[in-house]
Structure formats: structure tokens, C-alpha cells
Amino acid sequence: MTGNNVAARDGFSSKFGVVAAAAGSAVGLGNIWRFPYVAGENGGGAFLLIYLGFILTIGVSVMLAEFIIGRRSQSNALGAFKKLAPSSLWWLVGVMGIIAAFVILAFYTTIAGWTLEYLFQAIGNGFSAKNAAEISGMFDSFQHSTARPLIWQLLFMGLTAAVILGGVQKGIEKYTKLLMPMLVLLIVIMCVRSVTLDGAGEGLKFLFKPDFSKITGNVVLEALGQAFFSMSIGMGALITYGSYVQKDNRLPSTTFQIALADTGIAILAGVMIFPAVFAFGVQPDAGTGLVFQVLPIIFQQMPGGYIFGVFFFLLLTVAALTSTISLLEVVVAWAIEELKMTRRKATILFAAAISVLGVLATLSFSELSEFKLFGKTIFDNLDWLSANLLLPLGGVFIVIFLGWILGPKIIADEVTNQGTIKMKLLKIFIFILRYLAPIAILLVFLNGIGVFGGN
Ligand code: TRP
Numbered sequence: 001m002t003g004n005n006v007a008a009r010d011g012f013s014s015k016f017g018v019v020a021a022a023a024g025s026a027v028g029l030g031n032i033w034r035f036p037y038v039a040g041e042n043g044g045g046a047f048l049l050i051y052l053g054f055i056l057t058i059g060v061s062v063m064l065a066e067f068i069i070g071r072r073s074q075s076n077a078l079g080a081f082k083k084l085a086p087s088s089l090w091w092l093v094g095v096m097g098i099i100a101a102f103v104i105l106a107f108y109t110t111i112a113g114w115t116l117e118y119l120f121q122a123i124g125n126g127f128s129a130k131n132a133a134e135i136s137g138m139f140d141s142f143q144h145s146t147a148r149p150l151i152w153q154l155l156f157m158g159l160t161a162a163v164i165l166g167g168v169q170k171g172i173e174k175y176t177k178l179l180m181p182m183l184v185l186l187i188v189i190m191c192v193r194s195v196t197l198d199g200a201g202e203g204l205k206f207l208f209k210p211d212f213s214k215i216t217g218n219v220v221l222e223a224l225g226q227a228f229f230s231m232s233i234g235m236g237a238l239i240t241y242g243s244y245v246q247k248d249n250r251l252p253s254t255t256f257q258i259a260l261a262d263t264g265i266a267i268l269a270g271v272m273i274f275p276a277v278f279a280f281g282v283q284p285d286a287g288t289g290l291v292f293q294v295l296p297i298i299f300q301q302m303p304g305g306y307i308f309g310v311f312f313f314l315l316l317t318v319a320a321l322t323s324t325i326s327l328l329e330v331v332v333a334w335a336i337e338e339l340k341m342t343r344r345k346a347t348i349l350f351a352a353a354i355s356v357l358g359v360l361a362t363l364s365f366s367e368l369s370e371f372k373l374f375g376k377t378i379f380d381n382l383d384w385l386s387a388n389l390l391l392p393l394g395g396v397f398i399v400i401f402l403g404w405i406l407g408p409k410i411i412a413d414e415v416t417n418q419g420t421i422k423m424k425l426l427k428i429f430i431f432i433l434r435y436l437a438p439i440a441i442l443l444v445f446l447n448g449i450g451v452f453g454g455n
Pocket residue numbers: 025026027028029030031104228229230231232233234235237323324326327391
């Protein structure tokens with residue numbers, strides 16, 4: 001198995017291409033919308049600390065494991081397991097990944113739709129001359145309306161499908177390289193505005209001063225789920241991208257670069273949001289609407305706020321798009337290679353099928369807001385199920401598969417590019433794969449859902 005059929009598959013043209021595309025997958029609404037809202041609900045500083053701990057140990061290991069499995073197999077998320085472990089049941093892990101892609105895309109496009117609405121409002125100068133209460137009111141009435149959020153969601157899914165139709169290389173590489181650095185620059189400027197607001201200090205304290213009394217089993221599970229979600233790991237998105245990575249790519253350093261970019265942007269988003277949350281008297285645990293209620297007020301308080309607002313929501317749309325294409329590509333690559341569909345047919349069919357579930361997620365804020373399972377709306381269930389269950393569980397199987405089934409020889413081969421480069425942390429990596437990650441993830445999960453009592 002040397003995978004010399006690279007030429008037959010789409011590939012990334014340069015080292016930067018794949019780093020950019022995988023970073024584009026990782027950086028998205030997970031950093032700018034989900035991180036602040038989940039951190040806000042889970043007490044801030046202590047959550048951040050646990051989240052960082054998970055990224056550094058389990059997160060980077062699962063990411064590297066996915067890249068290795070993908071490059072080794074030259075295959076999609078499901079085909080990879082079939083090819084590397086024929087006549088076994090490991091392909092079921094791939095099935096779980098494809099289900100996770102469905103679930104995530106369904107609710108992710110709801111929020112991406114909100115982003116489009118905010119872009120539209122920003123262009124029309126819809127936030128100017130409104131106070132905090134009015135801006136919150138705008139958000140509520142938009143969120144509770146029926147047609148508008150649905151139209152934006154479907155439009156966003158259409159955009160995703162359009163990029164995927166163009167194929168991997170042309171589709172993904174092109175968009176990411178220029179626009180992500182621009183987004184980072186804008187966020188940094190907004191951080192400066194936010195931390196110089198009156199009362200900003202409280203927000204920084206909330207984010208950076210851990211209050212250990214706030215740690216519960218549930219907080220730890222939420223931190224693990226956020227780490228998986230933000231890094232795009234646990235469901236084979238990076239197996240699929242790994243299959244497009246060139247043989248001479250140094251996977252460990254690629255992994256660190258992506259993890260660093262992803263985590264750095266999440267922390268910056270926190271620095272942008274929380275000082276403003278406290279300065280404007282918004283509740284940090286306001287939930288899914290948090291950043292949409294705060295961002296427009298920050299723009300109002302900035303010179304040139306109109307232009308900043310337009311560009312910010314435009315770039316956030318692009319960031320969300322580079323994430324949704326990585327999710328849809330998982331499903332499409334599987335359908336092309338395993339179901340022998342054409343790219344066109346697979347894209348249209350699955351974009352439509354996922355949209356059906358997506359509509360239910362969006363209606364969770366209006367018509368279906370009273371419809372609850374386990375005390376949560378459909379949207380909240382999809383969000384919880386993917387981040388806190390499907391991704392961590394997928395991660396357990398991925399590390400066990402690499403650590404125990406493929407084993408140390410193949411791992412060493414892949415991380416050292418057949419012995420041509422060195423990897424200092426190889427032993428630690430194998431230990432994490434084989435023991436630490438699977439045991440820790442399972443304990444965090446069981447403790448998080450209260451199996452050991454108390455919470
Ligand atoms: N990581 C992305 C974000 O933070 C979302 C995402 C894209 C994702 N692809 C994924 C999450 C695969 C889990 C798995 O916005």
C-alpha cells in the first residue's frame with residue numbers, strides 16, 4: 001500500500017494549499033459563533049483552560065491520526081477503513097462520520113444563514129442608530145420569523161454545493177488563501193475596540209481568570225466537544241483532506257500549524273466578544289444568539305463601523321463556507337467513490353437531503369420552538385449530538401484504529417515520511433493514541449452525562 005494513484009485523484013498543488021484548506025475547514029462559525037456562546041454558558045476561564053488542555057493532547061493527536069489514515073489510504077472517510085482493514089467492521093466508523101457530516105451541516109447552515117442576514121443588514125446600514133435593546137430586538141424578531149432564515153439557509157447550502165461542484169482543487173484552495181488572513185486582521189482590530197470599551201476588564205477577567213468552582217462534568221464534556229468541533233476532527237473530514245495531501249508533506253508540523261491557527265482565532269474571538277458583552281450589559285450565557293447580539297454594537301462604537309461591519313460579515317460568510325465545503329466534501333467524496341455517483345449528482349442529491357434536516361434545525365427557533373426532545377429543541381439536540389457525542393466517539397475509534405490496528409510501524413512511516421524526517425514526540429503520540437485518548441474521552445463522556453453520579 002504505497003498509494004501511488006495520487007495522480008488519479010484530486011490533490012492540493014502546494015503545501016500551503018492543503019494547510020490552507022484544512023485550516024479553512026477548522027476555522028469557521030465554530031470559532032466565532034460557537035466558542036463564545038459555549039464558553040459563555042460554561043463559566044469562561046475554567047472552560048477555556050480545559051479546552052486548551054484537550055486541544056494540546058487529544059485534539060492534535062486525533063487530527064494527526066486523521067491525516068495519517070487519509071494519506072495512507074488515499075481514500076474517502078468510509079473507503080479508508082475498508083481499504084486499510086478489509087473484511088472487518090471498521091467501515092462503520094466511516095458511516096458514523098458521514099452521519100455526523102449530515103447532522104453538523106444541518107444546523108451549521110442555520111447559523112451561516114443568520115450570517116448572511118447580518119451581511120445583508122450591514123450593507124443596508126440596518127444597525128445604525130439603534131441601541132443595544134433594539135439590536136437584540138432585531139435579532140429576536142429575525143430569529144423567530146419563518147421564511148427569512150430558511151431562505152438564507154437554503155441560499156447558503158446552494159453556495160456550498162456550487163463550490164463542491166467545482167471539484168476539490170479549484171473549489172477549495174482558491175478561496176482560503178487570501179481571505180482568512182484578512183478575517184484575522186479584522187478580528188484583531190475589533191479586539192482593540194472591544195478591550196478599550198468602558199468596563200471591558202470584567203470581560204477579560206471572565207475569559208482569562210478561571211473560576212475552578214464552575215467546573216462540572218458537563219463543563220468538561222462541553223470543552224471536549226468544542227475542541228473536536230472547532231478542529232474539524234472526529235468524523236473523517238480530515239481523513240478526506242489527508243487523502244489529498246502530498247507524500248512529502250510533514251504531517252506533524254502541518255497539524256500544529258492548523259491547531260495553532262484554529263485555537264488562536266477562537267481566543268481572539270473571545271477577546272473580541274466578552275469585553276463587549278460585559279461593557280454593554282449582555283448576559284454571557286445568552287446562548288446561540290450571543291455574538292449576533294454583540295457584534296453590531298461593537299461596529300456602532302467604531303469609526304468606520306459601517307465598512308468594518310460589511311467586511312466582517314462577508315469574511316465570516318467565507319469562513320463558514322470553507323467549513324461547510326469540507327463537510328459536504330466528506331459526503332460527496334464517499335458517494336463518488338463508494339456509490340459510483342457523478343460529482344454532480346452526489347452534490348445535488350445530498351445538498352438537498354441535508355437541507356431537509358436543516359429546515360427542521362432552523363424552524364427550531366420559530367414554528368418548532370416548543371417541540372422538544374430530552375428538554376432541548378431540534379437545533380440544540382443536533383448541536384449537542386454532534387459535538388459532544390458523535391465527534392468524540394468517532395475520535396475514540398480513529399485513535400484506536402491507528403494505534404492498535406495499523407500500529408506503530410505504519411505510524412512511524414507516515415509521520416517521518418518513510419524515515420526521511422524526524423519526529424521527536426513519536427513515543428508520546430503513540431501513547432496518546434493507544435491509551436490516553438481513548439480512555440480519557442470515554443471517561444469525560446460518561447462523567448459528562450452523569451453516569452458516575454453528581455454533576
Ligand atoms: N470546524 C468548523 C468550525 O469551527 C466546523 C467543521 C467543519 C467541522 N468541518 C467539520 C466540525 C468536521 C467537525 C467536523 O466552524
